[in-house]
Amino acid sequence: MQKTTQTIVLLFLCLFTFFLVWKSGYRYQNEVENVESLKNVENLNYVENEKNGTLSKVQNMCPLKNFVFVKTHKTGSSTMSNILLRYAENNKLNQLMGRYPTGTEYGDLSRHYYPPPPPGQHYNVFLMHADYNHQFLLSKLPSSTVFFTFTRDPVSRYISAFHFFKLDRYYDSSNFDNAVNLHMADNAKYLINTNQCRHCARTVNSVAHDLGFDFKGYVKTVDKDKFLGDFLVKLRKEIDLVLISEYYDLSLVLLARRYCLTFDDISYLKSLESTSRPYVSEATREKLRQFQYVDAVIYDFYNATFWDLVKKEEGLLEEAERFKEHNKMVHDKCVAGKQIGTYDTYQFVLTEFGRTDFQCRAMCSRVLPFAHLIEKRNQGLRNDGPHQKDYLTLQDLYDIRYRQ
Numbered sequence: 068m069q070k071t072t073q074t075i076v077l078l079f080l081c082l083f084t085f086f087l088v089w090k091s092g093y094r095y096q097n098e099v100e101n102v103e104s105l106k107n108v109e110n111l112n113y114v115e116n117e118k119n120g121t122l123s124k125v126q127n128m129c130p131l132k133n134f135v136f137v138k139t140h141k142t143g144s145s146t147m148s149n150i151l152l153r154y155a156e157n158n159k160l161n162q163l164m165g166r167y168p169t170g171t172e173y174g175d176l177s178r179h180y181y182p183p184p185p186p187g188q189h190y191n192v193f194l195m196h197a198d199y200n201h202q203f204l205l206s207k208l209p210s211s212t213v214f215f216t217f218t219r220d221p222v223s224r225y226i227s228a229f230h231f232f233k234l235d236r237y238y239d240s241s242n243f244d245n246a247v248n249l250h251m252a253d254n255a256k257y258l259i260n261t262n263q264c265r266h267c268a269r270t271v272n273s274v275a276h277d278l279g280f281d282f283k284g285y286v287k288t289v290d291k292d293k294f295l296g297d298f299l300v301k302l303r304k305e306i307d308l309v310l311i312s313e314y315y316d317l318s319l320v321l322l323a324r325r326y327c328l329t330f331d332d333i334s335y336l337k338s339l340e341s342t343s344r345p346y347v348s349e350a351t352r353e354k355l356r357q358f359q360y361v362d363a364v365i366y367d368f369y370n371a372t373f374w375d376l377v378k379k380e381e382g383l384l385e386e387a388e389r390f391k392e393h394n395k396m397v398h399d400k401c402v403a404g405k406q407i408g409t410y411d412t413y414q415f416v417l418t419e420f421g422r423t424d425f426q427c428r429a430m431c432s433r434v435l436p437f438a439h440l441i442e443k444r445n446q447g448l449r450n451d452g453p454h455q456k457d458y459l460t461l462q463d464l465y466d467i468r469y470r471q
Contacts, residue, residue, distance in 0.1 A: 129327035132160065133209045137216035138196045139277040140269040141228040143312045144217055145338035145434060148194050150319075152437045153429050154332050160191035162441060163207050171434045173197035181207065195438070199279040201305045214305060215322065218274050218369050219312035221362035222355045228270040230345050231410060237266050243345035251358050258360070262286045275361045278302060285361070295364055309369040316394070317377065317387040324380060330390055334397045336430045339412045401427035 136151050138144040148171075155162055165179030173179060176197050184190050190208050205212060226247070229235065235246035238253075250266060257264045257271070262282035264271050272282070280298055288294045302309075308325065310318035319333045347355075356363050377383055401421035408414030414431075421427035 128213060128325060130158075131213065131326035131328065132158075133191050133212040134326075135193045135204050135208065135212055135214045137199050137214060137278065137306065138194070139217055139219075140196070140273045141224050141231065142217040142219040142274065143315055144196075146315075146335050147217060148434045149338055149430060149432065149437070150333055150335050151192070151194050152434065153426075154328070155192045155194070156441070157332075161185065161188055163190040163193040163204075164195070164438060164441060171195050171438065176200050176203050195434070196277075199277060201279075213307050213326070215308040215310065216278070216306055217310045217312050217318070218362075218366050221272070221274070221359040221366055222352045224274070224312075224362075225270055225355055225359060226345065226347050227341065228273065230341065230343075231339070231412075232269065234266050234270060244347050244351055247347060247351055247355070251354060254358075257358070258282070258286060260286065272359050272362045274365055278306075278365070280361060282361075295361065299365065299368055309373065311370055311373045314373070316391050317383070318373075320383060320387045320390050321376060321380065323390075324383070324386075330393045331426075333390070334394050334426075334430070336398060336402065336415055337413075338433060339410065342407055342411050342413055397430075400424075401430065 131154075134151075136144075136147060138148065152162075154160075161184045163181060165173065165181055173195050174197065177200070181190075193204055193208065201214070204214075229247060229250070230243070234250065235243055238246040238249040240246040240249055254264045254267065254271070257267075262285070269276075272280075276282070285291060285294050308322065310322065312318075319335075322328065323330070323333050401417060401424065402415045403418045403421070404416045405413040406416055417427055417431065421431075
């Protein structure tokens, strides 16, 4: 009897131990304490909806009506904003926009006043640079709103930003490569015991900044990999699609497939394309990747998940090639050449056709002029031409602008 009791107790302890191990492993998998294991995490938005039997976003994504483009600096986001601004205007979607925008950098979204949408309607779209705040945006847009963004290799993005914002002017250096090294040396303690970084805004780890990463908390925490892993899990729950700048056309075609857009919807002319590419040595590039560890982890993770999505889309690579041909035809029809414009970036010179075609003119516009035109309409501007309208389309606004 005593031996039987001991056997039962031993069996119970074994089962209980197995349960604890299983529970620990299950919890480990769900919390994703190891960043590497994130590669196996499914898109939680879709999985959770399907498990709960609720209406998934997958079933509601076409046509694209309610969306937020989470803008990240120097990732091709200005070009993407132009695409989406045209799409939103062509489909008469209401854009969430603070009153009297003087720029495209909103910062803290809660500090702005947003005029109410037209009676009986709601806001559909937000496309400006801002401190990412998922909860605030969903308080202004429908719960079915789709969120997507771009990321880019952190080394090439840093070089592009450092050059674009002319940060080398802060460092006495004979060349660009030396200036970059002096910038890193100037911030040797960054993310070791401080989250402060001199001359780093919109440049160092800026994708993480734009996506709302808590750098102060990261510096203070002991388990940095878990902290970063938890952040990526949060992003997977909130952002439906992350695209990769290095594969721009392929990313656009993936976006078009998922949300039922046409080639005309996603056609583009590059915005803010630099007129020169500074030299940076391989040794400096390697140091830059280590300097931007947080952005590097985010990029590596989303680059892997991006290609997982591409593999599941039959014929996507071929479709991207067809889109490139289509976009080249659009470019050749609209553009006669280039000239140097603001910020040492190229400005397109339009063909005779392009100067009179609305889509060509719209593709050449930058985000701020778009914002100002939309604001004028929202303030009640009316077309004073021969065909008066209560609702001004973007083409009407352009016609007014070009008459002035």
